Amino acid sequence: MSRVYNFCAGPAALPTAVLEKASAEMLDWNGMGLSVMEMSHRSDEYVSIAQKAEQDLRDLLHIPSNYKVLFMQGGATAQFAMIPLNLLGDKKSADYINTGQWSAKAIKEASRYCDVKVVASSEDKNFSYAPTQSDLNLNPDAAYVHYTPNETIGGVAFDYIPETGDVPLVADFSSSILSEELDVSKFGMIYAGAQKNIGPAGLCIVIIREDLLGDARTETPTSMNYKVAADNDSMYNTPPTYSWYLAGLVFEWLKQQGGVKGIAVINDRKASKLYKYIDQSDFYANPVAVNNRSKMNVPFTLKNSDLDKAFLQGADKAGLLNLKGHRSVGGMRASIYNAVPEEAVDALIAYMDEFANSNS
Ligand code: PMP
Numbered sequence: 001m002s003r004v005y006n007f008c009a010g011p012a013a014l015p016t017a018v019l020e021k022a023s024a025e026m027l028d029w030n031g032m033g034l035s036v037m038e039m040s041h042r043s044d045e046y047v048s049i050a051q052k053a054e055q056d057l058r059d060l061l062h063i064p065s066n067y068k069v070l071f072m073q074g075g076a077t078a079q080f081a082m083i084p085l086n087l088l089g090d091k092k093s094a095d096y097i098n099t100g101q102w103s104a105k106a107i108k109e110a111s112r113y114c115d116v117k118v119v120a121s122s123e124d125k126n127f128s129y130a131p132t133q134s135d136l137n138l139n140p141d142a143a144y145v146h147y148t149p150n151e152t153i154g155g156v157a158f159d160y161i162p163e164t165g166d167v168p169l170v171a172d173f174s175s176s177i178l179s180e181e182l183d184v185s186k187f188g189m190i191y192a193g194a195q196k197n198i199g200p201a202g203l204c205i206v207i208i209r210e211d212l213l214g215d216a217r218t219e220t221p222t223s224m225n226y227k228v229a230a231d232n233d234s235m236y237n238t239p240p241t242y243s244w245y246l247a248g249l250v251f252e253w254l255k256q257q258g259g260v261k262g263i264a265v266i267n268d269r270k271a272s273k274l275y276k277y278i279d280q281s282d283f284y285a286n287p288v289a290v291n292n293r294s295k296m297n298v299p300f301t302l303k304n305s306d307l308d309k310a311f312l313q314g315a316d317k318a319g320l321l322n323l324k325g326h327r328s329v330g331g332m333r334a335s336i337y338n339a340v341p342e343e344a345v346d347a348l349i350a351y352m353d354e355f356a357n358s359n360s
Contacts, residue, residue, distance in 0.1 A: 005344035008322035009152055009297060009335040010175070011195040018249045018339075036245045041238055050233075050241075053248030060251060060260050063184050063207060070206040070226060071234040071244050076102075076174045076193035079204060080109035082224045083146065083170055087189070088114055089215040091143035095119040095167070097136065099158075100127040100151035101328065102172060110146070113217075117142065127151065129289035130158045144168045144188060150176035150294050152196075153326040155286070155333065157294040161186050168212060176296050177205070178254060179338060180264040188212050196296070197338050199247035202240040254338065263338050270336050270345045271295035277349045283356035301331040307359055308332070318351050320344075 006013040029036050032045060039046040054069050063069060072078070083106075084094060093115040096107045099122050110116050119138055120131035138145060145164045150157045152175040161183070162169060168188025177192040184190065184207060194203040206226065213227040222228055228236050257263050275293055278284045278300050286293065286300045302308055311332070315323050325331040336345055 002319075004319040004321045005340070005347055006321050007334045007336065007340065007344070007348070009196070009326070009333060010193070011201050012197075012335055012337050013339045014199070014246075015250065015253045015339045018246065018253050021249055022246060037242045039241065041235055041241050046241060049245050049248055050235075050239075053244060053251055056248065056251035056255060057205070060178060060254055061182060061184055061207070066210050067184060068206075068208050068210060068213065068226075068230040070208065070229045071239050071247075072204045072206055072229060073202065073240055074224070075201070075204055076172055076191060077105070077109075078224065079172070079191045079206070080106045081113070082220075082226070083144070083189070083191075084110045084113035085220040085224060086216045086226045087168070087170070087212060088143045088217065091141065093117055093139065093142055095139055095142040095145040095164075097121070097131060097145070097147040097162070098123060099130055099148055099156055100154040101326075102151055102153065102174070103146075103148040106146055106148070106172060114143070119145070122156070126287070127154045127156060128287045128292075130156055130292045133160060133163060136162060138164060138167065140165070140167065142167050144170045146170045146172070148172045150174075150296055152297050152335075153299075153329060153333075154288070155294040155297040155299040156288055156292050157296075159291050168209070175335075175337075176294070178260055178263070179267050179296055181260050194243060194247055196335070197250075199250050200243045203243035203247060205247075250339075257338075266342055267295050267336070267338065270340070270342050271298065274298050274334065274336070274345055274349060277352065281352075281356060283360060284352060296337055297333055297335050299325055299329065299331060299333040304359075305330065307355075310359070311355055314355055315348075315351060318347070320348055320351055323348075 095117050097120050098118050107116050120135045122129050145167055149171050170189045173190050174193040175196050178197045188209050190207040192205050195201040216225045278286050283303050284300050323332050325333040
């Protein structure tokens with residue numbers, strides 16, 4: 001078997017050990033003679049798989065008991081609508097911080113439901129940094145404050161958690177959940193599409209403080225109502241059972257890596273060495289403010305973009321896949337999520353160096 005190093009932004013690399021376990025259990029889970037995919041979501045066996053996954057996630061993030069964990073569908077994009085539908089209550093407006101393409105999409109969708117106030121934006125510098133706390137013009141009557149702690153396309157990360165007083169803070173952690181320790185109690189709600197640090201696509205995790213449940217607008221579709229999901233253990237209708245199971249295997253694997261604390265040390269090392277290499281090179285560049293550089297998504301450009309094609313072709317040949325930057329920005333992007341091993345980053349740096357030397 002040969003596995004490449006996969007730097008895809010999402011759906012992203014999964015730990016080989018997880019795929020091996022899923023493969024071993026594919027036809028016959030635990031002697032039952034059927035696949036997890038073929039189980040009723042109401043069966044005792046599946047419910048035990050689902051509950052264990054939730055408990056492991058709770059352990060990994062130290063989720064306080066007054067928070068519900070929901071396993072939902074529709075990706076993070078569906079959350080862009082579910083958030084205003086569920087959280088506006090009798091308020092008319094919500095505050096949003098705009099740091100790039102994903103926050104912009106969240107803003108656009110929320111604008112269909114309420115008056116969105118953009119309380120800070122980094123558009124002035126092409127979204128190459130995150131606004132600071134003192135940049136935020138927060139409104140005390142906002143239903144919530146939304147931000148994107150890690151912009152997957154721009155590779156921009158907040159280096160602090162915004163302080164929003166009594167207004168609940170809502171965060172799209174799709175591309176950085178479980179990558180470093182997090183104080184969940186600072187948030188009203190956290191959400192994350194699974195296909196980066198959690199598992200396969202088709203699942204979106206919502207972690208929400210209980211007091212925010214129960215105020216959904218009447219037109220909220222039942223399948224998108226957080227209270228309904230919470231009251232039914234995320235099984236009001238059929239959940240994405242296999243993705244949920246696989247997420248559970250990823251959580252087990254992460255516990256074996258020393259939990260979030262353990263993986264954060266490795267993530268730090270991976271990102272530091274890649275940025276260090278880019279910074280000392282006059283062949284490659286990264287445009288993001290140093291304190292806002294993402295440890296998960298590292299965009300970089302070549303000095304001469306005419307070489308992009310050759311760079312990508314050589315990378316493919318070297319078994320380094322999916323380094324092409326997002327179609328909207330070009331250049332390169334290395335996504336180095338939890339499941340991307342440190343050896344992959346070492347191999348990438350070695351290839352970048354070799355390519356720079358032979359093309360300078
Ligand atoms: N938010 C962020 C930060 C993302 O990276 C993505 C996907 N790349 C999304 C939202 C949208 O997720 P989905 O495709 O699961 O709807």
